[in-house]
Amino acid sequence: MSAGPSIADLLEQTNRQLAGTDARVYRRVADHLQRSGSALQALQDAQPGGTQAPKALLGKGSFLKQSVASLKRLCREHGIKGTSKLQKAALAKVLEDHGVTPPPPPLESFTKKELIALVKQLLGEG
Template sequence: MSTGPSIADLLEQTNRDLAGTDARVYRRVGAHLQRTGTALQSLQDPEAAGAQPRNALLGKGSFLKQSVASLKRLCRDHGIKGYSKLQKASLAKVLEHHGVTPPPPPLESFTKKELVALVKQLLGEG
């Protein structure tokens, strides 16, 4: 009469299989965390990661190329008071006075030719 593996042998083999599976999962999770950390670092400091800053591609910022709504949002974000009734030129002066850096021009303000040039630059063709 042939007896199969004992319960202890089956449990031991199951535990080995689980440990091997866990080790593979942990290695994959570790590799994923490493890639995520690198990606986050490049977003926070693009120059250190060797990438060109996204805003640099769009050119020098200008308050006058922004909408009034975005200028008011900048005032609100920087804690500037008394801006709600100001017009674009006055909003730009207030932001400059408070040392706010102008954001790059919005993509909507670029011509088709300029957008194609930006895409080529991103792809390394230009």
């Protein structure tokens, strides 16, 4: 009668196979994370000559597309006093007179189609 491999030998062989499989999976995950990290870093380090900065993709801003609250916040940030009772048009005029650059349009003002186009442009697909 021929004796096959012992249970201990079979368990040891199975453990080695599992360890090898786990190591391959971990290497693939590590490679994927490395590539993802590199891609994110490339987006953050957008080169001025090659790609536009993400905020530049939103287009030229307009004070009139901002809320009154955001215009008042801009006035506070730039040290402009006496604006608490002003309406939107007057706030926009004061900010322009002080040479403040209007922020890009708020994301809420874009349509779904425009937002998809922006994301594609950021990812280099557009």
